[in-house]
Amino acid sequence: MDDIEVRARALTKTFGQGEVQVQAVRGIDLEVRRGEVVLIMGASGSGKTTLLSMLGAMLRPTSGRVEVDGVDLATLPESKLPEFRTRRFGFVFQDFNLLSALSAEENVEFALNLSGVTGRRARERAGRLLDGLGLAGRRRFRPDKLSGGEKQRVAIARALANEPAVILADEPTANLDSKIGHEIARLLRRIASEERRSVVIVSHDARLKEIADRVLWMEDGQFRSLSEMAADPVCGMAVEREGTPHYRHDGQTYYFCSPACRDEFAASPSRFLAPAAGLSAPG
Amino acid sequence: MGGVPVGRRNLFSDRRRAVLGIAGVGVALLMVLMLAAIVNGAMRQVTRYIDTSPADVFVAQRGVTNMHMASSAVPLADLTRIRALPGVAWAEPILYLPDALATAGGRQVAYVVGYVPGQPGGPVSLVRGRAPGPGQVVIDQRVAGSLGLKVGDSVRLLARTWRISGLASGLTNLANTVAFVRFTDLAAARNLSGITSYILAGARGDPARLAHRITAATGLSALTRAQFSAQERALVQDMSAQLLQIMNLAGYLIGLAVIALTLYAATLSRLREAGVMKALGARPVRLANVVLSQALWTVGAALAAALGLTFALAVVLGRTAGNVPVVLDPGSVARVAAGAIVLAALGALAPLVRVWRVDPMTVFRR
Numbered sequence: 001m002d003d004i005e006v007r008a009r010a011l012t013k014t015f016g017q018g019e020v021q022v023q024a025v026r027g028i029d030l031e032v033r034r035g036e037v038v039l040i041m042g043a044s045g046s047g048k049t050t051l052l053s054m055l056g057a058m059l060r061p062t063s064g065r066v067e068v069d070g071v072d073l074a075t076l077p078e079s080k081l082p083e084f085r086t087r088r089f090g091f092v093f094q095d096f097n098l099l100s101a102l103s104a105e106e107n108v109e110f111a112l113n114l115s116g117v118t119g120r121r122a123r124e125r126a127g128r129l130l131d132g133l134g135l136a137g138r139r140r141f142r143p144d145k146l147s148g149g150e151k152q153r154v155a156i157a158r159a160l161a162n163e164p165a166v167i168l169a170d171e172p173t174a175n176l177d178s179k180i181g182h183e184i185a186r187l188l189r190r191i192a193s194e195e196r197r198s199v200v201i202v203s204h205d206a207r208l209k210e211i212a213d214r215v216l217w218m219e220d221g222q223f224r225s226l227s228e229m230a231a232d233p234v235c236g237m238a239v240e241r242e243g244t245p246h247y248r249h250d251g252q253t254y255y256f257c258s259p260a261c262r263d264e265f266a267a268s269p270s271r272f273l274a275p276a277a278g279l280s281a282p283g
Numbered sequence: 284m285g286g287v288p289v290g291r292r293n294l295f296s297d298r299r300r301a302v303l304g305i306a307g308v309g310v311a312l313l314m315v316l317m318l319a320a321i322v323n324g325a326m327r328q329v330t331r332y333i334d335t336s337p338a339d340v341f342v343a344q345r346g347v348t349n350m351h352m353a354s355s356a357v358p359l360a361d362l363t364r365i366r367a368l369p370g371v372a373w374a375e376p377i378l379y380l381p382d383a384l385a386t387a388g389g390r391q392v393a394y395v396v397g398y399v400p401g402q403p404g405g406p407v408s409l410v411r412g413r414a415p416g417p418g419q420v421v422i423d424q425r426v427a428g429s430l431g432l433k434v435g436d437s438v439r440l441l442a443r444t445w446r447i448s449g450l451a452s453g454l455t456n457l458a459n460t461v462a463f464v465r466f467t468d469l470a471a472a473r474n475l476s477g478i479t480s481y482i483l484a485g486a487r488g489d490p491a492r493l494a495h496r497i498t499a500a501t502g503l504s505a506l507t508r509a510q511f512s513a514q515e516r517a518l519v520q521d522m523s524a525q526l527l528q529i530m531n532l533a534g535y536l537i538g539l540a541v542i543a544l545t546l547y548a549a550t551l552s553r554l555r556e557a558g559v560m561k562a563l564g565a566r567p568v569r570l571a572n573v574v575l576s577q578a579l580w581t582v583g584a585a586l587a588a589a590l591g592l593t594f595a596l597a598v599v600l601g602r603t604a605g606n607v608p609v610v611l612d613p614g615s616v617a618r619v620a621a622g623a624i625v626l627a628a629l630g631a632l633a634p635l636v637r638v639w640r641v642d643p644m645t646v647f648r649r
Contacts, residue, residue, distance in 0.1 A: 114563060147368050
């Protein structure tokens with residue numbers, strides 16, 4: 001038995017047809033081990049969310065396959081997918097996506113209800129999860145009475161409710177300030193390490209690299225090697241080293257997302273070189 | 284134990300919308316319930332003369348099976364034949380004609396019953412005064428009150444002036460009343476001779492058997508009191524059925540519009556949450572459950588409110604307008620409850636389609 005929890009092979013997703021056809025994901029291969037945190041980064045529109053949706057059994061791939069816990073998602077009929085999602089995945093979203101009319105406890109209970117756990121058992125488990133995430137005093141609060149960090153912790157409790165093998169997180173820190181974002185990141189790390197769950201995060205947030213076992217860069221529906229990437233010192237965007245505007249300064253080459261960034265840098269390099277930032281050092 | 288009541292929570296989390304929806308549907312159901320209750324009350328009043336009569340069998344002209352809007356003429360010779368039949372305890376004639384009580388203060392449509400004082404056929408509950416003597420009439424106390432009449436006053440009826448000898452009770456409904464005069468007076472007023480409208484008979488033994496025997500012996504139409512009352516109600520119901528259907532339909536349509544709009548607005552406002560539920564693994568049936576439970580809670584609360592208001596109005600109307608008895612029977616409540624459930628189901632259709640179609644991928648939209 002191998003340790004691979006999620007395996008994607010030659011995963012492709014195409015939207016539309018003819019002239020409006022868009023290939024959002026192009027032949028992605030990915031393996032995620034138990035207890036591993038994989039961070040997928042990339043610019044908006046690079047295909048991260050589409051990939052996450054396919055990994056989470058919300059979207060059927062155009063071609064290729066996804067296996068989760070040894071089950072090929074393509075073999076599951078549409079009617080079985082909801083139950084599969086409930087039992088195998090925990091979802092964490094940027095906007096928290098809590099049900100606004102329910103209390104924190106009921107939001108977690110609801111996820112348990114979906115897997116057939118109801119009543120007192122559900123309430124007790126929801127309570128334990130919330131207590132474990134430091135929300136003991138917030139159980140009866142509705143989402144509108146919770147802070148952003150609390151909402152995200154409720155969402156994480158909900159994601160953990162059915163003890164899923166895989167946590168899929170879409171920009172889990174995007175709506176949080178840096179301190180709370182850091183807390184949430186460490187929480188996801190702990191969930192992976194201590195509970196041996198696979199965590200796949202898609203995010204723009206470079207701080208999440210600290211807790212990731214692997215960082216993958218996605219661009220135009222494909223993974224790119226991070227060694228091929230550089231950070232635009234002006235806007236911070238990750239850019240390829242080949243075919244992009246560049247500028248040599250003080251014996252080093254800097255890469256830019258656009259001529260405008262390059263020109264801004266060229267006008268005053270010292271403005272942009274003080275803080276160290278980016279995905280890799282300039283070459 | 285069940286799961287989290289998402290539908291109920293959704294409904295009552297926006298209290299203003301919930302109250303407006305329940306109130307709107309409640310008013311519509313109140314209309315339907317009140318209509319049913321008023322019709323029930325009116326039906327009881329319409330047949331009150333028959334239902335409270337001591338007669339076991341009502342005999343009418345062949346083919347006539349009721350009193351309201353009917354014309355019946357039976358030869359008085361048949362009265363003698365009926366009295367002679369075995370199983371007949373007594374038999375008395377009554378004349379029965381439509382007219383109107385008129386005073387300077389107003390008019391009231393009235394059925395005039397001509398009976399033989401001291402014999403069955405007159406007012407059962409005489410609350411004031413005495414049975415009519417020659418040229419005298421007994422009218423219902425409710426009409427007396429509305430026309431400003433009392434015992435001893437005069438009233439126009441059958442193109443004559445009559446003196447009120449007594450007041451009866453419980454014989455006035457929304458549309459008409461009953462007045463009692465002597466049989467001979469009514470016959471004289473209409474130049475009737477040798478005929479009666481109906482013959483009332485008391486039975487020794489089974490009334491149905493007696494009715495059958497009378498029909499066999501005389502060829503006249505003879506029905507038991509229960510049959511005669513049922514025929515009377517059926518006729519009145521037939522006459523008002525279309526109007527009632529239209530008014531019921533209007534009530535239900537208003538209710539449907541309110542619940543459909545309320546549910547649709549509530550569903551649209553939480554469409555993203557439906558997508559979240561789907562993403563988390565909720566099946567379409569679970570989402571349908573959420574919508575339907577909101578619909579059922581809305582109509583359930585609306586029905587409860589409408590029932591409470593109907594009972595309250597029944598009490599108020601009973602005290603202030605006695606000729607509008609409001610009678611809510613279990614059958615009417617069951618019918619309106621069934622109608623409310625249909626309303627909930629229909630009102631939930633469009634929202635159901637919306638949540639059915641919602642894409643779980645909406646969870647990723649910012």
